[in-house]
Amino acid sequence: MIYDEYHQYIVTANRIGESAMQKRVKEWVGGCFPPVVLTLIPIGVAINLGIGTVVQIIKLPVFLDSIGTVMVAVLAGPLPAIVTGIVTVFVGGFLTNPILPWFVATAIAIGWFSGFCANHGAFKRVWVWCLCGLAMGVIAAVVSSPIIVYLFGGITQSGSSLVTAFLMATGKTVLKSVILAGIACDPVDKLLTFFIVWILIRGLPINLRSCFPRGRQNTEIKNSKFSEVK
Amino acid sequence: MDAFLKCMDPRVKLAYWVSLITTGLLLPIGWPNIIFITILLFFVTPAIGCFQNTYRFVFRLVLPTMIMLFILYSFLVPSTIENDTNIVYQNKIIYGSMKSFEIGGRLLIIGISTIIFTVITSQFQMAQALLSMKLPPSVVAIFISSFGVYTLVRRKIQQILDAQRSRGLSAKGILIKRIRMYIPILKPLFFSLITGATERSALWHSRNYLSVIKESTFSWKAKNSILILVAIMLPLIAGAVRWLS
Numbered sequence: 001m002i003y004d005e006y007h008q009y010i011v012t013a014n015r016i017g018e019s020a021m022q023k024r025v026k027e028w029v030g031g032c033f034p035p036v037v038l039t040l041i042p043i044g045v046a047i048n049l050g051i052g053t054v055v056q057i058i059k060l061p062v063f064l065d066s067i068g069t070v071m072v073a074v075l076a077g078p079l080p081a082i083v084t085g086i087v088t089v090f091v092g093g094f095l096t097n098p099i100l101p102w103f104v105a106t107a108i109a110i111g112w113f114s115g116f117c118a119n120h121g122a123f124k125r126v127w128v129w130c131l132c133g134l135a136m137g138v139i140a141a142v143v144s145s146p147i148i149v150y151l152f153g154g155i156t157q158s159g160s161s162l163v164t165a166f167l168m169a170t171g172k173t174v175l176k177s178v179i180l181a182g183i184a185c186d187p188v189d190k191l192l193t194f195f196i197v198w199i200l201i202r203g204l205p206i207n208l209r210s211c212f213p214r215g216r217q218n219t220e221i222k223n224s225k226f227s228e229v230k
Numbered sequence: 231m232d233a234f235l236k237c238m239d240p241r242v243k244l245a246y247w248v249s250l251i252t253t254g255l256l257l258p259i260g261w262p263n264i265i266f267i268t269i270l271l272f273f274v275t276p277a278i279g280c281f282q283n284t285y286r287f288v289f290r291l292v293l294p295t296m297i298m299l300f301i302l303y304s305f306l307v308p309s310t311i312e313n314d315t316n317i318v319y320q321n322k323i324i325y326g327s328m329k330s331f332e333i334g335g336r337l338l339i340i341g342i343s344t345i346i347f348t349v350i351t352s353q354f355q356m357a358q359a360l361l362s363m364k365l366p367p368s369v370v371a372i373f374i375s376s377f378g379v380y381t382l383v384r385r386k387i388q389q390i391l392d393a394q395r396s397r398g399l400s401a402k403g404i405l406i407k408r409i410r411m412y413i414p415i416l417k418p419l420f421f422s423l424i425t426g427a428t429e430r431s432a433l434w435h436s437r438n439y440l441s442v443i444k445e446s447t448f449s450w451k452a453k454n455s456i457l458i459l460v461a462i463m464l465p466l467i468a469g470a471v472r473w474l475s
Contacts, residue, residue: 038368050419093344157294157298204424
């Protein structure tokens, strides 16, 4: 039933044209998301929080707390990814860390940028998502730096604090040190996130990817040997 | 007090959450701030029954951050660099202590206010508050179901981690061993959740789930207006204290 609904959606989009399709999308967003996106977003939230907790238990030197957001961005677009990020920080604030809601700006930036990259075909070519992952790391570092300076004085309990402390000892200001430390450490984390999402999405069968609004378009290469999209 | 707080209108609780954080951040550093934090930490949190959560938050996040900041500002940062104020402290130890208390106080205020709010507010009360603030029912539905799905995911992850431990892998050791423990969690978890999403959406669609959460059951009472006025007065008083000092 769901596959037919979205196949019909794509056929209708091609028939009625882009402006009418934008109106249809506005109706969906203004009223509600389609049901499959409404169920995908909590899964993205749970993956963000669950995988982030596991990484802390196993004491890996990365965060990997945006896998769910990027996954929702690839399968459903930037707006559901932004909603996933916002709900993640507030639910995480309720359940795990009360400071998390203050990082809502970072969550919005990650959701928007990963959705933007996914909609422009980043997950169809390896080198493109590599570049996008690195860029997202830089954006996340820049957006979260003022929050870290205000809330934590520049020092969190992650490994990048050592880099921050070293830079501050050399005479740099707190904000500059945090930004530079973030730019040095965050891109690796976000690149790994993109890599994990790419591996997982490629492992999904095509009929399951088609159930989501952007699942097929964002991951399938046109005119390839295995592509049905012409 | 516990029962009174839990029965309060969730919109009023939300207003008090914002008000407590704003009050704490507006109060000047010194005796007003210390008194405010002491009241919250040693009187309000035990009365509500969230002292254990607060204790964990203080000892796992606030104290380590304060210690690291003290070491950084007292011993590592050059004394000629002062970018936050124009005052250059002669004694770096005093400056390091003040900086660590300032940041620690900020973290305590934000953390304790949020913990108090989360303990006295259930997720359904929060959803009612969001509905009454005219948010779309779909967003509220996402918010409520996130809690349930997170519990499910934690249970699945725990099962996989226990299975890994029974095979001899542990969370201690070199990095590669820890990564080997992490990788098998991803694939089964991810695929089962995505498949579950399509099935759950068909279920919601057939039950017209969103029709259930259309209206808020909370009505506005006179006492709520008085409580909101008190919530607005607190940051104004804090602002006045800061201005006068």
